[in-house]
Amino acid sequence: MSTSPSSLPGHPSGAVEWWRNAVIYQIYPRSFADGNGDGTGDLAGVRSRLAYLKDLGVDAVWFTPWYVSPLADGGYDVADYRAIDPAFGTIEEAEELIAEAAALGIRTIVDVVPNHVSDQHAWFQAALAAGPGSPERERFWFHPGKGEDGAQIPTHWVSSFQGSTWTRTTDADGTPGEWYLHLFTPEQPDVNWNHPDVRREHEDVLRFWFDRGVAGIRIDSAALLVKDPALPEVPADPAPGGHPFTDRDELHDVYRGWRAVADSYEDPRVLVGEIWLPDARRFADYLRPDEMHTAFNFDFMARPWDAKALRESIDTTLEAHALVGAPATWVLSNHDVTRPVTRYGREDSSFAFEAKRFDTPTDLELGTRRARAAALLTAALPGCLYLYQGDELGLPEDEDLPRDAIQDPMHFRSGGVDPGRDGCRVPLPWTADAAGAHGFSAPSDDGTTAEPWLPLPAWWGRYAVDVEEADPTSMLALYRVALAVRRAEAGLREGGFAWLDLPGLLGPGAGDVDQVLAFARGDVACLVNFGVDPAPLPPHTAVLLASGELPGGTLPTDTAVWLRTSSGT
Structure with a gap:
């Protein structure tokens, strides 16, 4: 139960x-x-x-x-x-x-x-010991190689870690055996999800x-x-x-x-x-x-x-x-x-x-x-x-x-x-x-x-x-305050999401506001300046948190701020 x-x-x-x-x-x-x-x-x-x-x-x-x-x-x-x-x-x-x-x-x-297990996993060790055609090998992707002597890899799939996705085994008599699939390292054989x-x-x-x-x-x-x-x-x-x-x-x-x-x-x-x-x-x-x-x-x-x-x-x-x-x-x-x-x-x-x-x-x-x-x-x-x-x-x-x-x-x-x-x-x-x-x-x-x-x-x-x-x-202080504010503010917990129209908010002469990401979550606005020049802040009633200084009421380059606004989304 x-x-x-x-x-x-x-x-x-x-x-x-x-x-x-x-x-x-x-x-x-x-x-x-x-x-x-x-x-x-x-x-x-x-x-x-x-x-x-x-x-x-x-x-x-x-x-x-x-x-x-x-x-x-x-x-x-x-x-x-x-x-x-x-x-x-x-x-x-x-x-x-x-x-x-x-x-x-x-x-x-x-x-x-x-996707895979260790080559030391009990299943894989049993599969190696059991040999070709065994039920134990059916839990993995064992496959004969191509070519007359089976020396060629079954596919040319490329590993997530670069290189081949196939490694050849050695049979009990010491001769080369089947190949097994591993999308990552040879120590990580893929399991067969059809089993x-x-x-x-x-x-x-x-x-x-x-x-x-x-x-x-x-x-x-x-x-x-x-x-x-x-x-x-x-x-x-x-x-x-x-x-x-x-x-x-x-x-x-x-x-x-x-x-x-x-x-x-x-x-x-x-x-x-x-x-x-x-x-x-x-x-x-x-x-x-x-x-x-x-x-x-x-x-x-x-x-x-x-x-x-x-x-x-x-x-x-x-x-x-x-x-x-x-x-x-x-x-x-x-x-x-x-x-x-x-x-x-x-x-x-x-x-x-x-x-x-x-x-x-x-x-x-x-x-x-x-x-x-x-x-x-x-x-x-x-x-x-x-x-x-x-x-x-x-x-x-x-x-x-x-x-x-x-x-x-x-x-x-x-x-x-x-x-x-x-x-x-x-x-x-x-x-x-x-x-x-x-x-x-x-x-x-x-x-x-x-x-x-x-x-x-x-x-x-x-x-x-x-x-x-x-x-x-x-x-560390920034993260601690940010997570506390995030938890305390209903807008950041449950508010909707809407991009802010900064040209409309700031009026003519606002600068390159296309370089500022600005959105509202309830009555909290977040702005991030990706531009070269400082950006003016839109109307707000309080600064909740900023990632850096806000000289003269502006948002410098590579800086973010959370503002309290008078209206929410």
Whole structure:
């Protein structure tokens, strides 16, 4: 029988659809806080910092995978969904963490990676041992190679991490065997979603975590699960639903099954999809009332710091979500993406995986100013706000990691050209004092601390939590106030959305108002100046919050402001 979270100790109660305008904080467990001094972040570290998250004002936390894993891809190669990796803690600690967070009004979302498992997963090990033609291999995509000796790969599909998507096995007698499919690294074999065991197992995994009080599931690589069993090559211009391994129509039946599991609980659980699709209509199909509740809006995050581009993304996003009655999500970065302070300081401030290179110049002062404005822009938009750990401190991307410290497979599979994603995964600095890696690591039982799994730059002490907590102008102070105002203001919680006609409001001589994004949510107006020159402020009764100074009642370049207006939308 399904357990209601309301019956679990301290589980927050409230509106069933809390996720429609929630603030959700992403925790990368290895890098948030180290509670035992071994250099790796863990659940004990998170539990010790729950008060920080409460003070920040978040409604939920999302954990990237904390399961048993060889860590070939940062935990996204899962070996056992029903056990916590010993580096992070135990299943009992996870249950305690969920309950303690709930007692503070913070829900928990965990990651599930349905496209693939670790090559150390019991299923895959059994498949290798069983050999060709076995039932065990039917749970995966084993296939003979092409050519007389089977030495040619079955397809020329390209991996999300570059390179081939096929790896050849070795048979028991030592001869080359079948090939198996992996859209990511060879250590991440894809499972076959045409097999009933695969669907049954994943639905059981959902129940396992829902029964422990988890409020939602974030679904990794959600559009990749189902493959065309004929294994055709990728067409030059695939028709909608016709790609051999992306966004296939059969996927929706999978998520209807997951939604039925989520809705079977007294307090329904939430499904959040990681869906990278250029077609807004196809994206919205995953958010129909019987499928996922929300999905990440990567289009906005990937856009450059440009008024026209971001306005277009906002319009497209809101229109697509309105079609299915789902809330939009707004996110500036995550564990895969260059941090906004660095990204917005570049000549090309957009984001694309294939564009990442070493030694790309950035202006951190400019990027910080824009990131502060972006914080207010996204927090004012209707829907759900995601915040990646460290962005509330204004951390930049660490672009000076020693080459021998990099662990991300994207770096290695690019032949060392791509710096990978470890630059946004460096542990958080908690104290200005350099001891314990700036407070990241608590002392172990013998009073020592190990070197962190990724080194922190020595100069990161300036971004430490204790430094920013003492500075009312810091990025942390801005986020804390912004989230408090967002929670307190009815317009930002529940108000409609309407673009403001600035020429009409400001009259002749207002300047280049096309470079100013301005919209109203109830009686709160948000304005962001992307232009070169300061812009006049429209009529208002109060300034609620600004990302920077407003000299002479004007809005400077790369600055955002929230205003109280006399009329609402």
